Structure formats: C-alpha cells, structure tokens
Amino acid sequence: MRELTEAIRAAAYRLLVWSIGSLAQPALLALHAAALTRELNAEGRAIGLPLAAAPGAVTARQLLLWQAGVPDPVSYADAAPEHDPVRWYGERLLGEEAADLLVWIDAFGSRPPPATTVRTILLSRPGSPSFGTPELAFPIATPGLDHPGDLYRTDPVVTLRSRGLRRTALPTVAAVLAAIGERLPPPRI
Structure with missing residues (x-):
C-alpha cells in the first residue's frame, strides 16, 4: 500500500x-x-x-439505442433489429436451450458468461473467470486501457473518450468479430 x-x-x-x-x-x-x-x-x-456497476453495460445500451433505435434485448435474426423483451430475453433463451450459440463479450474481465449447456464463444480478457469450457475463446484487449475507446460512465450522458494507456498485442473486440464475420457464409434472407 x-x-x-x-x-x-x-x-x-x-x-x-x-x-x-x-x-x-x-x-x-x-x-x-x-x-x-x-x-x-x-x-x-x-x-x-x-x-457503471457493470462495465460496458451502459455503453452497450447507448450504442444499441443510437445504432438500432431500440433498447435491449434485440434480435437481428431477420437482418433488421427487432425488440421484444419477452421473446429475446437471454436468460430464458439459454435456460430453454432455444439459442444455437452464445457469444459472450467481456472486455473488462468482470462478468463471466452464465452457466449454460448452449455452445459458447467467449471473448474476454486473459485470465477472466468462466463457467464451463467455451467452444472457442479469444483473449481480447480492454477498451480505453489497451486501445482507444469511448465509454459511458454511470450515467448515460457523459462519454469518456480514452486514448488507451498501454500497448498490447491482444486484438480488439471489433477485430475478432470482423475476423469471425469474414469466415461466415453470407446470411440467408
């Protein structure tokens, strides 16, 4: 100390x-x-x-409202955002095994994915806690610390722009998701 x-x-x-x-x-x-x-x-x-108590949760909600115009939970199954708090409630979908895959993103290493039998892809800080074994796990950088990022504080009004305080070889969430997206077949609409 x-x-x-x-x-x-x-x-x-x-x-x-x-x-x-x-x-x-x-x-x-x-x-x-x-x-x-x-x-x-x-x-x-x-x-x-x-x-915020759940790092990134306020930021994710603000981004969703800004980009899609709807709050969470939301589905993009039909290529357009669809908000339905009952139908797309994550805990229910996982509990009933109504989801094919869980992609869990925790760039702050503070929220392990829920315990589930649904196949899981995990993007998290190295050494973050996890329940079970994900099908795939990608170590990722922390926004605002390892690379520049915009984060919302405890209130949804103030945005904190951070330039990144240290350098790391870990990829950003965006880079990992882009690499996964490049390997997926085109969506069937």
Missing part, C-alpha cells in the same frame, strides 16, 4: 477510477474515493471517475 500511495502522490495528474458495483460496500467506497480526491486536489490536480 505504501508503494501505491507514493506512486499516486508522485503523479502529475491523478485519476482515480472506480466501479461502484465491484465492492461489497459501494457507499463506503464512494465516500473514501471522494475524500481521497479532495485530499489529492489540495496537493495538485486530481479527478475521481466512477464507472
């Missing part, structure tokens, strides 16, 4: 990022993070940035 404290104090610009849903006592976390941000601002520049 001492090394972490020294590194934070030595930084020219301190950014504290936390996920409210990642700890057992979120209110206490927010209180301490705000107090630490205030203390650091007395010594120099610091900012606190709370992230």
Whole structure:
C-alpha cells in the first residue's frame, strides 16, 4: 500500500477510477474515493471517475439505442433489429436451450458468461473467470486501457473518450468479430 500511495502522490495528474458495483460496500467506497480526491486536489490536480456497476453495460445500451433505435434485448435474426423483451430475453433463451450459440463479450474481465449447456464463444480478457469450457475463446484487449475507446460512465450522458494507456498485442473486440464475420457464409434472407 505504501508503494501505491507514493506512486499516486508522485503523479502529475491523478485519476482515480472506480466501479461502484465491484465492492461489497459501494457507499463506503464512494465516500473514501471522494475524500481521497479532495485530499489529492489540495496537493495538485486530481479527478475521481466512477464507472457503471457493470462495465460496458451502459455503453452497450447507448450504442444499441443510437445504432438500432431500440433498447435491449434485440434480435437481428431477420437482418433488421427487432425488440421484444419477452421473446429475446437471454436468460430464458439459454435456460430453454432455444439459442444455437452464445457469444459472450467481456472486455473488462468482470462478468463471466452464465452457466449454460448452449455452445459458447467467449471473448474476454486473459485470465477472466468462466463457467464451463467455451467452444472457442479469444483473449481480447480492454477498451480505453489497451486501445482507444469511448465509454459511458454511470450515467448515460457523459462519454469518456480514452486514448488507451498501454500497448498490447491482444486484438480488439471489433477485430475478432470482423475476423469471425469474414469466415461466415453470407446470411440467408
């Protein structure tokens, strides 16, 4: 902890990022993070940035509304987006084995795929937890950390544009999905 404290104090610009849903006592976390941000601002520049409880969930919903004009859940089975909260409810589809395949994307390594007997393709950070064994697994980079990305915070109003803080050889989700798409036969409509 001492090394972490020294590194934070030595930084020219301190950014504290936390996920409210990642700890057992979120209110206490927010209180301490705000107090630490205030203390650091007395010594120099610091900012606190709370992230959504489920990283990427708010971003995915915003993107879906922006691109398709419908909320989740949605199906593209007939090439056009179709929203039906009962028919396309993921847990029901998996529980009834009414889905052919589950493609689970977790670029933040925080949400393992649900336990299911449905064949699964997993795109996740290396070392992320997983229930069962997916048919295919692709290690992927984290947006905003390993490559540039736009993320929505806890509210759906503020977009965080991040340029990527480190370099990695891991592919992005978009690159993996594009490579899979290139190998699929054309859709039958």
